[in-house]
Amino acid sequence: xxxxxxxxxxxxxxxxxxxxxxxxxxxxxxxxxxxxxxxxxxxxxxxxxxxxxxxxxxxxxxxxxxxxxxxxxxxxxxxxxxxxxxxxxxxxxxxxxxxxxxxxxxxxxxxxxxxxxxxxxxxxxxxxxxxxxxxxxxxxxxxxxxxxxxxxxxxxxxxxxxxxxxxxxxxxxxxxxxxxxxxxxxxxxxxxxxxxxxxxxxxxxxxxxx
Amino acid sequence: xxxxxxxxxxxxxxxxxxxxxxxxxxxxxxxxxxxxxxxxxxxxxxxxxxxxxxxxxxxxxxxxxxxxxxxxxxxxxxxxxxxxxxxxxxxxxxxxxxxxxxxxxxxxxxxxxxxxxxxxxxxxxxxxxxxxxxxxxxxxxxxxxxxxxxxxxxxxxxxxxxxxxxxxxxx
Numbered sequence: 001x002x003x004x005x006x007x008x009x010x011x012x013x014x015x016x017x018x019x020x021x022x023x024x025x026x027x028x029x030x031x032x033x034x035x036x037x038x039x040x041x042x043x044x045x046x047x048x049x050x051x052x053x054x055x056x057x058x059x060x061x062x063x064x065x066x067x068x069x070x071x072x073x074x075x076x077x078x079x080x081x082x083x084x085x086x087x088x089x090x091x092x093x094x095x096x097x098x099x100x101x102x103x104x105x106x107x108x109x110x111x112x113x114x115x116x117x118x119x120x121x122x123x124x125x126x127x128x129x130x131x132x133x134x135x136x137x138x139x140x141x142x143x144x145x146x147x148x149x150x151x152x153x154x155x156x157x158x159x160x161x162x163x164x165x166x167x168x169x170x171x172x173x174x175x176x177x178x179x180x181x182x183x184x185x186x187x188x189x190x191x192x193x194x195x196x197x198x199x200x201x202x203x204x205x206x207x208x209x210x
Numbered sequence: 211x212x213x214x215x216x217x218x219x220x221x222x223x224x225x226x227x228x229x230x231x232x233x234x235x236x237x238x239x240x241x242x243x244x245x246x247x248x249x250x251x252x253x254x255x256x257x258x259x260x261x262x263x264x265x266x267x268x269x270x271x272x273x274x275x276x277x278x279x280x281x282x283x284x285x286x287x288x289x290x291x292x293x294x295x296x297x298x299x300x301x302x303x304x305x306x307x308x309x310x311x312x313x314x315x316x317x318x319x320x321x322x323x324x325x326x327x328x329x330x331x332x333x334x335x336x337x338x339x340x341x342x343x344x345x346x347x348x349x350x351x352x353x354x355x356x357x358x359x360x361x362x363x364x365x366x367x368x369x370x371x372x373x374x375x376x377x378x379x380x381x
Binding site: 007009010013014016025026027029030032035040 | 219220223224227228231232235241244245248249252253256257314315318319322333334336337363366367370
C-alpha cells in the first residue's frame with residue numbers, strides 16, 4: 001500500500017492492531033522458561049516410532065522366511081511309492097476265505113443283495129492293509145499309489161482259495177493234469193469176470209421187478 | 211545442558227516468547243491456547259537442541275508458532291473450540307453496539323475479529339512482521355499476503371463506513 005493512499009482510518013487500524021495483541025496478558029518469559037524446563041525434565045525423550053521397527057522388521061522377515069521354507073518343504077512332491085506289495089498268499093487268505101464262506105452262507109439263507117455287498121465291502125476293507133492308501137492316515141500330502149489298489153476279482157478269489165485250501169495231493173493232480181492237457185486220453189482195458197449164481201439170481205429179480 | 215547453554219536458551223525465550231505468543235494468538239485468539247502453542251515450540255527446540263543452530267530465530271519461531279497454532283486450532287475444531295477471550299474480542303458485544311458507544315478501540319477489535327480467517331491472520335501478524343516474514347511463516351507467496359492485507363483493510367473500511375452510516379442515521 002502506498003503511503004499516499006493511507007487514510008486516517010488506516011492509521012486507526014494500525015494502532016488497533018498494535019494494541020490488539022499487546023492487550024493480551026501473556027506470561028513472563030522467565031515463567032514460561034521454567035515451565036518449559038519442567039516439562040522437558042518430566043517427560044522422557046520420546047522414542048522415535050521407527051526405532052521399534054529396527055527390531056520388529058527383521059523379526060517379521062525371519063518368521064516369513066521360516067514359514068515360506070516350511071511351506072516349500074511340504075509342497076515338494078515325494079517320490080511315488082509302490083504301496084501294495086503282494087504278500088504271501090496265506091496272510092490275507094484266511095479272512096478272505098472266511099468272508100467268502102460267510103457270503104455263501106448268507107446267499108443260501110436268502111439275505112438281500114445289498115446286505116451281501118455291504119458285508120463284502122467291509123470284509124475287503126478289513127482283510128488286507130495293502131488295499132488302503134498309504135497316505136490315507138496322514139491325509140496330507142496326497143501321495144501317488146502304484147498300482148491302484150482294487151479288490152480281487154471273483155476268479156482271483158477262487159484261485160487264491162483253492163491254492164491255500166486244497167489238499168496237496170489234489171494240487172499235485174491238478175498240476176499234473178495241466179501238464180498233460182494235450183495228451184490223448186487213454187482208457188485201460190476192461191476185464192469183466194463172468195457172473196456167479198447169486199449174482200444171476202439178483203439180476204433176474206431186478207428184471208422181474210421192472 | 212551446560213550453564214552456557216541454559217543461559218543461551220533463556221535468552222532465546224526472553225527475546226522470542228512474547229513474539230511467539232502473539233503469532234499464535236493471531237490464529238487462536240485465546241491467551242491460554244496461544245501460550246500452549248508457544249510453549250510447544252520452545253519445548254521441541256529444547257529437546258531437539260536445534261535452537262543452537264538457528265540462523266534466523268525470529269523467522270523460525272514465527273513459522274513454528276504459526277504451525278503449532280494452526281494444528282491446535284484444527285484439534286479445537288474437532289473437540290469444540292475454546293471461546294475467545296471476552297475482554298479481547300469485541301465480537302460478543304457486536305460491532306454496532308460498540309460503535310454506538312463510541313468505543314473505537316473495541317469497535318476496531320470487533321471489526322478485526324469479524325474478518326474471515328484468511329484475511330484476519332495476516333492482518334494481525336502485520337503488527338509484528340512485514341509481509342515477507344508473514345509469507346514465510348504462513349508458507350504462502352508474499353504477493354498473496356499483500357493481496358490479503360489490502361483486502362482485509364478494504365473490508366474493515368467498508369464495514370466501518372456502514373456502521374457509521376447506521377450510527378448517524380439513528381442519531
